[in-house]
Amino acid sequence: MPDSQSADAKSNVNRLNRIAGQVKGIGRMIEDDRYCIDVLTQIAAVKAALGKVESAVLKQHAACCVAEAIASGDEQEQRQKFIELVDLIEKRR
Secondary structure, eight states: HHHHHHHHHHHHHHHHHHHHHHHHHHHHHHTOOHEEEHHHHHHHHHHHHHHHHHHHHHHHHIIIIIHHHHHHHHHHHHHHHHHHHHHHHHHHH
């Protein structure tokens, strides 16, 4: 894994660890019967943070895996990567 990919992976893991902490905090908020709007605000923050990680991983996939498939000249591999992306987009709907 090249250094930039390693740095990206470390950044994503750090983000996910922060998100895990936020989720635990939301659990405590619910246990403490905190105001619903405050809980919902924190849930929205977690969803946004996960969206950023998702976007980063998708960009890395396009820059690495998809680019390698294109460079390989292997039409079947290119088609497979395209199908994976289409399937992913369909699941998000």
